Amino acid sequence: xxxxxxxxxxxxxxxxxxxxxxxxxxxxxxxxxxxxxxxxxxxxxxxxxxxxxxxxxxxxxxxxxxxxxxxxxxxxxxxxxxxxxxxxxxxxxxxxxxxxxxxxxxxxxxxxxxxxxxxxxxxxxxxxxxxxxxxxxxxxxxxxxxxxxxxxxxxxxxxxxxxxxxxxxxxxxxxxxxxxxxxxxxxxxxxx
Numbered sequence: 001x002x003x004x005x006x007x008x009x010x011x012x013x014x015x016x017x018x019x020x021x022x023x024x025x026x027x028x029x030x031x032x033x034x035x036x037x038x039x040x041x042x043x044x045x046x047x048x049x050x051x052x053x054x055x056x057x058x059x060x061x062x063x064x065x066x067x068x069x070x071x072x073x074x075x076x077x078x079x080x081x082x083x084x085x086x087x088x089x090x091x092x093x094x095x096x097x098x099x100x101x102x103x104x105x106x107x108x109x110x111x112x113x114x115x116x117x118x119x120x121x122x123x124x125x126x127x128x129x130x131x132x133x134x135x136x137x138x139x140x141x142x143x144x145x146x147x148x149x150x151x152x153x154x155x156x157x158x159x160x161x162x163x164x165x166x167x168x169x170x171x172x173x174x175x176x177x178x179x180x181x182x183x184x185x186x187x188x189x190x191x192x
Contacts, residue, residue, distance in 0.1 A: 013051040015041040020062045025109055029059055029116050056123060059113070063127045066109045071134075073099055086185055088142040089157060093181035096161065100168050100177070107169015111162070135161065143188070153191050157184045 009017070019040035023032045034055050038045045052058040074095045081091035106112065110128045117124040136158050143149045143157070164180035167173045 010051065012041070012043050012047055016043060016048050016051060016058070017061060017065055020058050021066060024059065024062055025066075025104055025106060025112070029062075029113060034058070059117075059124050060127055063109060063113055063124065063131070067127070067131045067134075070099060085142055085145075086188055089139075089184050089188060090181055092138070092142070093161065093164065093177050093184065096165065097168070097177035100165070105168070108162075108165040111165060111169070132162075150191055153187060156187055160184050160187075 016037060020032075020037045023037055023040060034045055034048055037058070038048045041048070048058065052061060074092065077091045077095035077098070078088060081087045100107070110131045113124060114128050117128070119125060120129075136154065139157050139161070140149045140151075140154045143154050160180040160183055164176040167176035173179065
């Protein structure tokens, strides 16, 4: 079994990651070659490969980095929200709306990447699936009472959130996150 390549985020590697993040999100992963990323970062292709091993390795790190930044942003919003389930659910939807507006408005980078990497055996797919599972687990934790959550409610709210991400990313609807949030809160209220 091949050993997993672990990138070292040197200053040049961080520049490469910043360039890749910008270009992959704006143009799509398959549309951007390593030549374009290296040129934008002001490094050679050899440096890119030395730091990330391959384009796939760079894509994995791009998605992991974007997810780390999203979670930090989201968790800050959750920490400043009230403790009720409704306030926490609202905070997630509102954080997503703020993140989307500040981060380019092209939708969820994970959903966008999934459109390009749907092979479940690909390392990029594993990152996407883990991020979505983490969001489902987050809603499960928020919605739990006495250690149990209504799984139908958890999944319904997750679907509303994912739908808002997609609708916002393609510019459909007047306020996908607000409508998703309000619908999630109505479901929560009706669940008891």
